[in-house]
Amino acid sequence: MKLTGWLIYNGGLSTPKFNDYAALMQRAARLRGAELTAVANDELLVSTDGVIRLKTDLKEPDFIHFADKDLLLANALEREGYRLYNRARTIELCDDKRLMHQAFAGYGVPQPLTILAPMAYPKIGYRNTSFCRQAADVLGFPLVVKEAFGSFGEQVYWVETMAELEELAERLAGVPHLYQQAVTESFGSDVRINIVGSQAVASMKRTAEGFRANVTAGGTTEPYDPTNEEIKAAIAAARAVGADMAGVDLFTGTEQPLVCEINSNPHVRSIIECTGVPVHHMMVEKMLQGRVLS
Template sequence: MNLSGWVIYNGYLRGNKFLDFAEWIQQAASKQQIDTKIYKNSELLGLLTTESIHLLGIGSDKLPDFVVFADKDIYLAKQLELLGIPVFNSSETIAISDDKIASYQLLALNQLPVPKTVVAPKSFHKTVENPIDDYHKAIDALGFPMIVKEAFGSFGEQVHLVDTEDELAEKIGQLQNHPFMLQEFIASSYGKDIRLHVVGDKVVAAMSRHAESDFRTNVTAGGTMQAYRPASMEKELAVRAAKVIGADFAGVDLLSGSDNSPLICEINSNAHIRNMFDCTGINVADFIIRYIRHKFK
């Protein structure tokens, strides 16, 4: 079966990380005789009318068999789905992955291990008085230090470690009109975690990440990485986590609890794959394209 695909990334983001991901997917598809085109999300404008749904400038005869969606523009992803195009990952999966609160709610509902988490009450605007008094039960439940994590964010930039009630009050004051959560601090995993890349029902690659002077391990922020051989329990947990949010493929980050049991830190539906290749020599893009081809058999 001759397949054609699109790979879509966000054209407004600085740097080449997202284009790089798209190009790796395109190269993997080419190796498997699948023609793909790369588009910026800004090149595919969704048109809604009383009569129909379209993409401006794209005729129905030019639509692809599938899309690999390397972005978080869920409205565009949904538009493509409404046109009947299979999207990997789906708009719903991307939306859940992008919203860390929604992710944790689904993980907890399915009784998967996560850090103890308190969801901050929604505030539509900043109040004159700092609402720290609303958080005393959360402080009692979590203690200090604790993590303050915004629902939306990437590369660890929206994750904060606070040590005192005064620091928490300051952070709450800054975040009042943003969705965020409070989490117990997993001291046993300070500056270390593991990233497992799941495709379908398998963990296809894994690495450990370390940071010398930061509780966050993001390689973008200076963390180092090393190839890792995950235990069976870690692989099973990563696959289950990806399944819970409906992901065809995902990067699942695990922390190490005080008893060395794994805890789910995050599920990334658009995890970059170059670092994994540089660390392990495994090209996750090849597995993604094989998985998509198999879906069409």
């Protein structure tokens, strides 16, 4: 029986990078005798009576590769009984860095010391930012400020003084964010380990001139042989958020592995070209096996 899947993406992000990702996944599916149809999230409407399909010729999916962050749609599809890769809760935990770090803490995943910024209402902000001094006393300088929602290493700030921290806190008032111990040993470099199922399938080191090592931000890559401790940390991070497949970023140069973050929808082109490992084929195989076994 030929299995059919949907690859759900954001209708506003039909960029060359995403189109390349979709084509990679679709070719991998075809090689396994499956069909993977790209479906934009705005081609599906969530209603109180279920998910409305704007395209009437869409085949019912046996599985869904949810490559977006539309949580309301993901939850609605799960309520209708569809198996999502990754699940809605996983996407939610990975999308909000505050929830992600709390999930890591609950699972014992090694990570830098992190303090969540107090909630502030948009256009109201903070009455004062005295909490910044306490955060700086705990974390020390330099420290890193991260907006809770961001991708490709953006919305991340390197802070070296109290004046910078207070100015940034005031500017981000109403924007969910956090404060984190800076891992100076890993300035400008990190390790990406791709997890499929419970296995580390590919790894590369990324290096850049600035403190963010993302390839999108101009970083270079080289194959990397992770230690057993790094592999364990990456797998633990994936399990903490319930990920079927993910990209886990670790800091380098530290005495023990420290997880920076986990991505539930990592683009895989760079790690495929860097390592030669067909990560996309492994991801498709995971989804097909899960559908057969469910």
